[in-house]
Amino acid sequence: MSALTYTVLTDPTSLEASVDGRTPSTGTVYLMVTNTGEEVAWLRIEVRVPVGDRAGHLTREISTINLKGEYTDTLGTQTDFRIEPDTQPVNIQQQGTNVLEVTPQSGRIAAFEPGDYMLLTLENVTVAPTAGVAVLIVREILKTDTGWETKYAAVPLVKATAKEIPAPRDFRPDKAMLDTGENLTLSWDGSPDFTYEIVFPGGRSPVSGGTWSPPTPQRATTYILVATDPITRKQHFLTTTVQVRHPVLESLTATAGIDTPWVQGTAHKGRVTFTDTGAEIFDNTGGQGTVTADKALLNGVNTEWVQGRSADDGKITFPKDGLDVRQGSGAWGNVHADKADVNGVNTKWVQGRHSDDGWISFPKEGLNVYRAGTHEWGTVFAKHGRMASGKTRPGQGWRAYAPDSICIDVDTSAGEFTGDPVYLTSIGGAGGMQYDLVGTSAVYDITANKFSVYLKWRDDRELTPAMAQQFGWYINWIGYDTP
Structure with a gap:
C-alpha cells in the first residue's frame, strides 16, 4: 500500500483515443498527490507511463509531453489571522523511455506533511490510438524509522473511443450580392480532419483552411461544400448561393415572360427600351439605333422612307398622296417588275x-x-377590233357535272359580242391546286353571251363544288369577237 494518495484528472474530462488519419487527440493529465495520514519523508516518486499503441497504453511517445510539478504547503505562513498556502516547484524529468522522476526542489529528503498536496501536470499528451484503461504505476522511495522503503500505487486512466468528427457548419459567402468586378470569398467552420472540396457549375476544387475564393461568378451560382471523413468516408454537404446584380447568361428560356424596362448587349451596348407603344432601339451612344435582320414579318410599317443598303441605292419616300421612287441622288427612279396587277394607272x-x-x-x-x-x-x-375580258367570282358558280367532275357557266354578256367570239381561259384561286386539274383551257357551249368550262382531277379522284369553293377557284377569260 502506498504512503500517499493518488488521484488522476484529465482535460478534457474524457480523453479520446487518437485515430490514424485524423489530427491526433491530445490532452492534459493531472496527477494529484495528497497525504491523508502521517508525515511522509520522501526522496523520490517515479511514475511509469505505459507507452505504445494498445488499449493499456497512454501514449506512443512521452518525449513530447510538457512536464510541470508543484508542491503546496497548505499551512504556509500566517498573516493577519489568515493562512496563505505556500506553493513551490518540484523537479520532474523523464528517465528512460517511459518513467517520469519527481524529486524535491532541494534534491534531499523532504517532509510531505498531512494536508499538503503535490500536483504533477503532463501537458500535450498525445493519446494512444486504442480505447481502454491505461494504468500509471507509481513507485515511492521513502525514509522511515526502519530505513528505506519502496511502496507502489496503481492509478487507472480511461481512454474513450474517439467520437465522430463534428459536421462542418456555417458555409457562407462574404457577399450575398456581387456587383461587377467584385471578388468573392467563401468560408466555413469545420474540423481540419475532413477532406474538403467545393462543387460549382462547371467544376470542382479541393479546398482547405476554412476559406476559398472562387473565380468571380457571372450569374447566380450555388456552391456545394463536400466534407469527407477520411476514415469512414461519410460525407457532409452544405450549400450556399450567391446572387449577381448584373448577370451574364449564355441562354435564357422564359415560359411566362420577362418584365424589364430595357435590354442591353454586353460587348457593344446596343439597347432595346420598352415603351407604352412598343420598343425603341438605341445605339451605344444613346442615339437611334439600327435593326439588322434577314427577314421581317410585319403587319405594317410606319416610316418616312425606305432605301437599299448602300447610300447610292434607290429610295422610296411616302408623301401624303402616295409614294415617290427616286435614285440615290434624289432624281426620279424606275420601278422594275415582271408584272403589275393594279386597279388603275x-x-x-x-x-x-x-x-x-x-x-x-x-x-x-x-x-x-x-x-x-x-x-x-x-x-x-388587230384582226378585229372587239375584245373583252373578265373573271368569275372566287369559289362561286360551280356545280357538279358527272361523277368526280364539276362545271361552271361563264357570263360574257359584258363584252357585248355580236358575232362568234373566241375565248381564252385560265383558272385562278387563292387556295391553289389548279396545276392538278384537267380542262382549264377547254371551253364548251359557246355563244356570244357565255361559255362553259368542265374540270376534273388529273388522277380522276373525287372533285366536288365544295372543293372549288374551298380553294377559291375562278375563271379568267378573254374574248375576241369574230364576224
Whole structure:
C-alpha cells in the first residue's frame, strides 16, 4: 500500500483515443498527490507511463509531453489571522523511455506533511490510438524509522473511443450580392480532419483552411461544400448561393415572360427600351439605333422612307398622296417588275422596254400611238377590233357535272359580242391546286353571251363544288369577237 494518495484528472474530462488519419487527440493529465495520514519523508516518486499503441497504453511517445510539478504547503505562513498556502516547484524529468522522476526542489529528503498536496501536470499528451484503461504505476522511495522503503500505487486512466468528427457548419459567402468586378470569398467552420472540396457549375476544387475564393461568378451560382471523413468516408454537404446584380447568361428560356424596362448587349451596348407603344432601339451612344435582320414579318410599317443598303441605292419616300421612287441622288427612279396587277394607272405615257420601242401617250381626248420612240404616228395591229375580258367570282358558280367532275357557266354578256367570239381561259384561286386539274383551257357551249368550262382531277379522284369553293377557284377569260 502506498504512503500517499493518488488521484488522476484529465482535460478534457474524457480523453479520446487518437485515430490514424485524423489530427491526433491530445490532452492534459493531472496527477494529484495528497497525504491523508502521517508525515511522509520522501526522496523520490517515479511514475511509469505505459507507452505504445494498445488499449493499456497512454501514449506512443512521452518525449513530447510538457512536464510541470508543484508542491503546496497548505499551512504556509500566517498573516493577519489568515493562512496563505505556500506553493513551490518540484523537479520532474523523464528517465528512460517511459518513467517520469519527481524529486524535491532541494534534491534531499523532504517532509510531505498531512494536508499538503503535490500536483504533477503532463501537458500535450498525445493519446494512444486504442480505447481502454491505461494504468500509471507509481513507485515511492521513502525514509522511515526502519530505513528505506519502496511502496507502489496503481492509478487507472480511461481512454474513450474517439467520437465522430463534428459536421462542418456555417458555409457562407462574404457577399450575398456581387456587383461587377467584385471578388468573392467563401468560408466555413469545420474540423481540419475532413477532406474538403467545393462543387460549382462547371467544376470542382479541393479546398482547405476554412476559406476559398472562387473565380468571380457571372450569374447566380450555388456552391456545394463536400466534407469527407477520411476514415469512414461519410460525407457532409452544405450549400450556399450567391446572387449577381448584373448577370451574364449564355441562354435564357422564359415560359411566362420577362418584365424589364430595357435590354442591353454586353460587348457593344446596343439597347432595346420598352415603351407604352412598343420598343425603341438605341445605339451605344444613346442615339437611334439600327435593326439588322434577314427577314421581317410585319403587319405594317410606319416610316418616312425606305432605301437599299448602300447610300447610292434607290429610295422610296411616302408623301401624303402616295409614294415617290427616286435614285440615290434624289432624281426620279424606275420601278422594275415582271408584272403589275393594279386597279388603275395614272401616267402621261407608256413605252416598251427599249428606247426605240413604240409608245402611247394619253391626251384628254383618248390616247395616241407613236412609233420607235418618236412622235410619228404608230400602228395598232388587230384582226378585229372587239375584245373583252373578265373573271368569275372566287369559289362561286360551280356545280357538279358527272361523277368526280364539276362545271361552271361563264357570263360574257359584258363584252357585248355580236358575232362568234373566241375565248381564252385560265383558272385562278387563292387556295391553289389548279396545276392538278384537267380542262382549264377547254371551253364548251359557246355563244356570244357565255361559255362553259368542265374540270376534273388529273388522277380522276373525287372533285366536288365544295372543293372549288374551298380553294377559291375562278375563271379568267378573254374574248375576241369574230364576224
